[in-house]
Amino acid sequence: MASIIKLKRSSTASAVPGSLEVGEIAVNLFDRKLYVGNTTGVTAIGGEDFRLTTQTATGGAYLRLLGDSVLSTNNVLLRSGSGVTIAREANGSIVISSNAVAGSIDTTSMVDGAVTSPKIAAKTIQANNVADGAITSALIAAKGIQANNIADGIITAAMLAPNTLTANTIQNGAVTSAAIADGTIATGDIADGAITAAKIASNGLTANTYGAKSVGTAAIADGAITSAKIAAGGITSNAMGNDSVTLGTHTTGNYIATITGTANEISVSGSGSETAAVTIGLPDDVTVTGQLNVGENVVVTGNTSVGGNLSVSGNLNVTGALTYLSTSTVYTDDGMMKLSANNAGDVTDTGIYAKYVESATAKYAGYFRDADDGVFKFYKGNQAEPTTTVNTSGTGYTLAQVDAVIDGGTY
Numbered sequence: 001m002a003s004i005i006k007l008k009r010s011s012t013a014s015a016v017p018g019s020l021e022v023g024e025i026a027v028n029l030f031d032r033k034l035y036v037g038n039t040t041g042v043t044a045i046g047g048e049d050f051r052l053t054t055q056t057a058t059g060g061a062y063l064r065l066l067g068d069s070v071l072s073t074n075n076v077l078l079r080s081g082s083g084v085t086i087a088r089e090a091n092g093s094i095v096i097s098s099n100a101v102a103g104s105i106d107t108t109s110m111v112d113g114a115v116t117s118p119k120i121a122a123k124t125i126q127a128n129n130v131a132d133g134a135i136t137s138a139l140i141a142a143k144g145i146q147a148n149n150i151a152d153g154i155i156t157a158a159m160l161a162p163n164t165l166t167a168n169t170i171q172n173g174a175v176t177s178a179a180i181a182d183g184t185i186a187t188g189d190i191a192d193g194a195i196t197a198a199k200i201a202s203n204g205l206t207a208n209t210y211g212a213k214s215v216g217t218a219a220i221a222d223g224a225i226t227s228a229k230i231a232a233g234g235i236t237s238n239a240m241g242n243d244s245v246t247l248g249t250h251t252t253g254n255y256i257a258t259i260t261g262t263a264n265e266i267s268v269s270g271s272g273s274e275t276a277a278v279t280i281g282l283p284d285d286v287t288v289t290g291q292l293n294v295g296e297n298v299v300v301t302g303n304t305s306v307g308g309n310l311s312v313s314g315n316l317n318v319t320g321a322l323t324y325l326s327t328s329t330v331y332t333d334d335g336m337m338k339l340s341a342n343n344a345g346d347v348t349d350t351g352i353y354a355k356y357v358e359s360a361t362a363k364y365a366g367y368f369r370d371a372d373d374g375v376f377k378f379y380k381g382n383q384a385e386p387t388t389t390v391n392t393s394g395t396g397y398t399l400a401q402v403d404a405v406i407d408g409g410t411y
Contacts, residue, residue, distance in 0.1 A: 008408035017411045041070030054092045061088040349389045
C-alpha cells in the first residue's frame with residue numbers, strides 16, 4: 001500500500017488558514033481554493049475567483065485579496081490626506097469624508113508639547129478655566145512649585161490626606177527633641193513592641209537603668225540562659241567539683257557501659273574503660289544469616305552473581321561498555337524511551353537499528369535522526385553497523401520504504 005498524503009484542509013465556506021509554514025499548502029474544500037504559506041503570511045494561489053476585501057489601517061484603509069492574512073504586495077493603501085478622511089466601517093465598506101473646518105485646530109493637529117508657556121498670554125488661564133482635580137502631580141514639572149509659591153499657613157491639616165506624610169516625606173533628623181513638646185508622647189502613644197532593640201542606641205541601656213537585684217529568677221524564662229549568653233570562663237572549677245557527676249547517680253536516662261561484638265558479624269576492641277578509644281569494624285568474612293537491608297549505596301569492585309530473581313525498587317545505573325540481555329521478552333512500563341541521554345551536543349545520530357542476514361551477509365536496518373541535517377531517515381541494507389553515527393555511505397545503504405498516512409490536519 002502506497003503512502004497517503006492529506007493536505008491541511010477545511011470544509012467551511014470562506015475559511016482561511018490563520019497561519020502556514022513557508023511552503024505549506026492548505027485547501028478549502030468548499031470554496032475549492034488553495035493557500036500557501038510564505039514569509040509574509042498566507043496567500044491564496046488558486047481557486048474559483050479572486051475577491052477583494054478591506055483592512056483597517058492607520059490613517060486610511062487597505063484593499064487586499066481575500067485570503068491574504070497579512071499585508072503584502074497584493075495590498076493597496078488608501079491614505080487619508082489634508083481635509084480628507086478615509087476609514088473602514090465595521091461591515092468592511094470604505095468611507096471617504098471631508099474633515100476641514102476653516103480656522104479650527106483639533107487635538108490630532110498638535111504634537112505633544114506644542115503648547116508651551118510662551119504661547120499662552122498672561123492671565124489667559126484663570127481658576128475657573130481649570131476643572132477641579134485637572135492639575136495633577138504628573139502635570140507639574142520637577143520643582144514647579146517652590147516655597148514662595150505657597151503662602152504661609154496655606155497648607156493645613158485638613159488638606160493632608162491620612163498617611164500623606166510618610167518616612168520619605170520627613171528628612172532624617174528633621175524632627176528633633178526641641179520640636180516635641182513636653183508630655184507630647186505618652187505611653188498610650190507607643191504601640192506594644194514598637195520600641196525594639198534596633199531602636200535603642202548602642203549602650204542606650206546602662207547599669208543605671210536597672211535597680212540592684214531588679215532582675216529576679218521569676219523574670220527569666222525557662223531556657224532563656226543559654227551557653228551563648230554565658231561569657232567564656234563564666235562557670236569556673238569552683239562551681240563544679242572533680243568527678244562530681246556520676247553516671248547513673250547524678251544523671252537520668254540510659255548510658256553505654258561496654259560494647260560487645262558478634263563473631264563473623266561485628267568486631268569491637270577497646271571497650272570497658274572510661275578513657276578507652278573504642279574501635280568497631282567488620283571482619284574480613286562477614287556472615288549475614290537473615291535479610292540484609294541497605295539504605296545507602298553498595299559498591300562492589302569484583303564480579304557479582306545472583307542465583308535467583310533480582311528486584312530493584314530504586315534506580316538501576318549500568319555504566320559498563322556493554323549491556324547484554326539474553327531474554328525472550330523485555331517489558332517496560334514507560335511509554336517513551338530516551339536515547340542519547342548524555343549527548344552534550346548535536347554530533348550523535350540517534351535512533352534504533354536491527355541486524356538481519358541476507359545471503360550470509362549481515363545487514364542493518366532502522367531509523368535515526370541525522371545530526372548533520374536534523375532529518376529523520378529510514379534505511380535498510382547497510383553493511384556498516386551503526387555506532388555513534390550511521391554511515392550513510394556504507395555498502396548497501398538505501399532509504400527504506402515507509403507505509404503511513406501523512407495527515408496535515410484541518411484548520
